[in-house]
Amino acid sequence: xxxxxxxxxxxxxxxxxxxxxxxxxxxxxxxxxxxxxxxxxxxxxxxxxxxxxxxxxxxxxxxxxxxxxxxxxxxxxxxxxxxxxxxxxxxxxxxxxxxxxxxxxxxxxxxxxxxxxxxxxxxxxxxxxxxxxxxxxxxxxxxxxxxxxxxxxxxxxxxxxxxxxxxxxxxxxxxxxxxxxxxxxxxxxxxxxxx
Numbered sequence: 001x002x003x004x005x006x007x008x009x010x011x012x013x014x015x016x017x018x019x020x021x022x023x024x025x026x027x028x029x030x031x032x033x034x035x036x037x038x039x040x041x042x043x044x045x046x047x048x049x050x051x052x053x054x055x056x057x058x059x060x061x062x063x064x065x066x067x068x069x070x071x072x073x074x075x076x077x078x079x080x081x082x083x084x085x086x087x088x089x090x091x092x093x094x095x096x097x098x099x100x101x102x103x104x105x106x107x108x109x110x111x112x113x114x115x116x117x118x119x120x121x122x123x124x125x126x127x128x129x130x131x132x133x134x135x136x137x138x139x140x141x142x143x144x145x146x147x148x149x150x151x152x153x154x155x156x157x158x159x160x161x162x163x164x165x166x167x168x169x170x171x172x173x174x175x176x177x178x179x180x181x182x183x184x185x186x187x188x189x190x191x192x193x194x195x
Contacts, residue, residue, distance in 0.1 A: 011069040013052060015142045017129040017193070018061045018078065021122045025058030026104055028164055029097045032089075039084035047077050052139075053146045056164040057153060062146045062193070064133065074130065082124050089123060143170070144186045145193045151181065158182035 026032055033056065040051070048071075052064040067074060094104050107123055133139045147170065150162035159167045160178050170176045180186075 011067055012072065013064055013066040013133040013139060014074055015064050015131040015133060015146075015193075016062070016074075016078070018063075018082075019125040019128075020059045021107075021125055023059040024104060024107070026094075026097055026107065027056050027061065028058045031093050031096055032085075033164065035085050035088045035093070036081075038088070039081050042084055043077055043080045046080065047071075047073070049074070049077060051166070053143045053170075054166045055146045055149050055162070057150060057155065062149055064139070064142055064146065078128055086123050141188055141192045144181075144188050147176070148181050148186055148188070149193075151185070 020027055027036070036056070048068050050066040052066055054063040055061065065074060065077075089107055094100075094107050097104055131142070133142060147159045147165060147167040150156050150165065151159060156162045158179070159165065159176075159181050160171070167176065167180075171178050171180075
C-alpha cells in the first residue's frame with residue numbers, strides 16, 4: 001500500500017484540487033454551496049487559513065490557501081471541511097438537488113468496506129491534490145488557472161460568467177479587468193494545475 005507524504009510548510013500558500021466521489025456533479029447545487037460555505041466558516045474559526053483564490057465547479061474545486069505563520073497542517077483542515085459537509089448532506093438536502101435523491105443516491109448510501117471502517121461516506125474522493133506555491137509567478141499562474149477553469153471545462157464563455165469563483169473579487173480589487181480571458185485562454189504553462 002502506498003504511503004502518501006504531504007509537503008508541510010508552515011505559513012505557506014498551497015494550490016489544491018478536491019474532487020467529488022466519482023466526479024458526481026453536485027458541488028454547484030445551491031444547498032451544497034451553502035453547506036460548503038458553512039463548513040469553511042466553521043473550520044476557519046477552529047483552524048484559520050486565508051482563501052486567496054477559489055472556484056467551485058460541478059464535480060471539483062480548485063483553490064489557493066495561505067496558512068498562518070507557524071502552521072502547516074492543511075490536511076486536517078480539509079478533513080474537517082469534508083467531514084462538516086458530509087455531516088450536513090442529509091437525504092432531505094440531496095432530494096432537493098437537480099435530479100433528486102435517485103441521481104445522487106450514493107451521497108446518502110451507507111459506506112462499505114474500508115470507507116465504513118473510517119466512517120467515510122461516498123461524497124468525496126479520498127485524497128486531494130496539493131502543490132506548494134513557490135513564488136509570485138507560480139501564484140499568479142495558479143490564480144489564472146483557477147479563474148479560467150470554468151471556461152476550460154466548457155461551462156461558460158468567459159470567467160466573468162461563472163458565479164462560483166473568486167474571479168469577481170479579483171475584478172473588484174482591480175487585479176483582473178471584467179473581460180479578462182474573454183477572447184481566449186490566458187498564457188498558462190502546461191504543467192500548472194497538473195504538477
